[in-house]
Amino acid sequence: MLRLDLANVLSERIGPKGIDWPSALAAHAQRLEAARDALWQRKSDPAEFLGWIDVPEDTETLRRVLRFREAQAWVEDLVVLGIGGSALGAQAVAAALGKGPVRLHFVDNVEPEPILELLRKLEPHKTLVNVISKSGSTAETMAAFLAFRRWLEDRLGPDWKRHVVVTTDPAKGVLRPYAQAEGLPAFEVPRAVGGRFSVTCPVGTLPLAFAEVDLENLLAGARKANEQARAALEHNLPAQTALLHHLFSQKGQNIVVFMPYSTRLRYLPDWFVQLHDESLGKMRDRAGQEVRTGTTAVRAIGTTDQHAQVQLFREGPHDKLINFVRLLNPSEDLEIPAVRGLEALDYLFGKSFFKLLDAEAKATAHALAKAGQPNYTLTLEQLDAYHLGWLLQHLMWQTAFLGELWNINAFDQPGVELGKEYTYALMGRRGWESLAQELRAEGVE
Numbered sequence: 001m002l003r004l005d006l007a008n009v010l011s012e013r014i015g016p017k018g019i020d021w022p023s024a025l026a027a028h029a030q031r032l033e034a035a036r037d038a039l040w041q042r043k044s045d046p047a048e049f050l051g052w053i054d055v056p057e058d059t060e061t062l063r064r065v066l067r068f069r070e071a072q073a074w075v076e077d078l079v080v081l082g083i084g085g086s087a088l089g090a091q092a093v094a095a096a097l098g099k100g101p102v103r104l105h106f107v108d109n110v111e112p113e114p115i116l117e118l119l120r121k122l123e124p125h126k127t128l129v130n131v132i133s134k135s136g137s138t139a140e141t142m143a144a145f146l147a148f149r150r151w152l153e154d155r156l157g158p159d160w161k162r163h164v165v166v167t168t169d170p171a172k173g174v175l176r177p178y179a180q181a182e183g184l185p186a187f188e189v190p191r192a193v194g195g196r197f198s199v200t201c202p203v204g205t206l207p208l209a210f211a212e213v214d215l216e217n218l219l220a221g222a223r224k225a226n227e228q229a230r231a232a233l234e235h236n237l238p239a240q241t242a243l244l245h246h247l248f249s250q251k252g253q254n255i256v257v258f259m260p261y262s263t264r265l266r267y268l269p270d271w272f273v274q275l276h277d278e279s280l281g282k283m284r285d286r287a288g289q290e291v292r293t294g295t296t297a298v299r300a301i302g303t304t305d306q307h308a309q310v311q312l313f314r315e316g317p318h319d320k321l322i323n324f325v326r327l328l329n330p331s332e333d334l335e336i337p338a339v340r341g342l343e344a345l346d347y348l349f350g351k352s353f354f355k356l357l358d359a360e361a362k363a364t365a366h367a368l369a370k371a372g373q374p375n376y377t378l379t380l381e382q383l384d385a386y387h388l389g390w391l392l393q394h395l396m397w398q399t400a401f402l403g404e405l406w407n408i409n410a411f412d413q414p415g416v417e418l419g420k421e422y423t424y425a426l427m428g429r430r431g432w433e434s435l436a437q438e439l440r441a442e443g444v445e
């Protein structure tokens with residue numbers, strides 16, 4: 001189960017910053033139901049970028065992915081070249097559930113030293129490179145691909161082609177025709193699926209197949225989130241959490257802290273930050289009116305960041321809504337042993353690590369509530385593929401619901417384009433000469 005514990009957002013618990021949930025739900029029922037119906041109705045229109053809803057149903061593509069993985073039994077290192085939505089989902093799930101023996105490496109930056117360090121340590125004969133780019137034009141990913149392709153060819157000659165697999169748009173960009181021309185295996189990012197919503201398609205599933213993640217169950221969990229997102233309001237978890245975010249943003253909680261109590265989930269906040277910020281930080285609404293929507297997502301991990309950020313969360317400005325994620329059961333556990341001479345620590349003796357983790361999560365949530373800092377918790381029965389798939393798809397739905405509530409397009413990202421164009425100009429890309437000149441006049445070169 002994936003459940004919502006919202007006790008610490010209620011006014012009876014946290015005072016004036018809180019809400020009266022039953023009446024808030026009733027007051028927004030019509031809007032939320034309209035949002036739900038609109039999303040389900042628009043999902044078959046490719047221009048709406050709601051293709052991620054149906055991707056978990058696509059077991060045929062999953063079978064192709066699994067067959068491809070089986071045919072590459074020689075792989076010892078898988079290098080993912082991708083950035084943003086083309087890397088963060090697989091990275092988050094692999095860190096949570098991945099098992100050896102294949103080692104996964106994510107190249108999502110263009111800092112030369114780490115790339116060189118990785119190239120020096122890899123054995124080309126045993127390395128498979130998965131270049132992932134929906135657009136097939138992202139400078140960081142393309143630069144890394146040029147370097148890895150050359151590295152493979154220099155060491156393996158014509159056999160380099162056996163060591164590359166492409167994941168890209170079915171038609172657009174340079175990678176699709178290149179893969180065809182070179183005879184490289186290629187998987188699709190469905191047209192109506194944006195990068196940050198792509199973890200259940202081959203963008204995520206192909207690397208995760210090499211990490212031995214149980215993909216059937218990951219997709220089954222995502223389908224469970226779909227079932228909830230279609231349900232009546234009292235069972236519609238994403239509509240409910242979206243409403244929480246909406247209500248608190250209206251109360252001035254402009255920051256959303258996403259804080260799982262799990263080191264295995266350490267990359268999940270990074271994935272969430274992109275999903276939330278790129279989708280919801282928008283200057284204009286669907287009618288073109290200036291609106292400036294968005295709350296800023298902040299990463300945190302429990303218990304680690306109790307010793308870094310919780311001081312601020314409790315005693316700093318109460319401009320945040322904190323979303324904890326807590327596991328109800330460990331996959332395995334470890335007893336804290338008793339040690340003679342350290343009886344001052346006897347409250348720990350014989351207790352389990354999971355009990356301590358659980359107590360810390362509950363204690364922090366309650367301490368924040370006592371200070372009037374709103375927070376809610378999503379609880380997961382346990383950390384497995386099914387529950388993680390459910391959580392990922394739930395968060396995608398939550399984002400889509402918020403887009404509807406704020407009347408914005410949650411599926412584009414116009415705000416990142418200008419930076420990309422400036423980069424092309426600074427790098428001397430053909431066709432960008434006049435922009436380069438403009439930049440020079442502004443003192444940027």
Ligand SMILES: O=P(O)(O)OC[C@H]1O[C@](O)(CO)[C@@H](O)[C@@H]1O
Pocket residue numbers: 083084085086132133134135136137138141194195196278413416
């Ligand atoms: O898969 P692509 O096209 O290389 O894009 C990578 C990332 O870059 C962005 O387009 C902009 O940052 C993201 O939306 C996307 O996930």
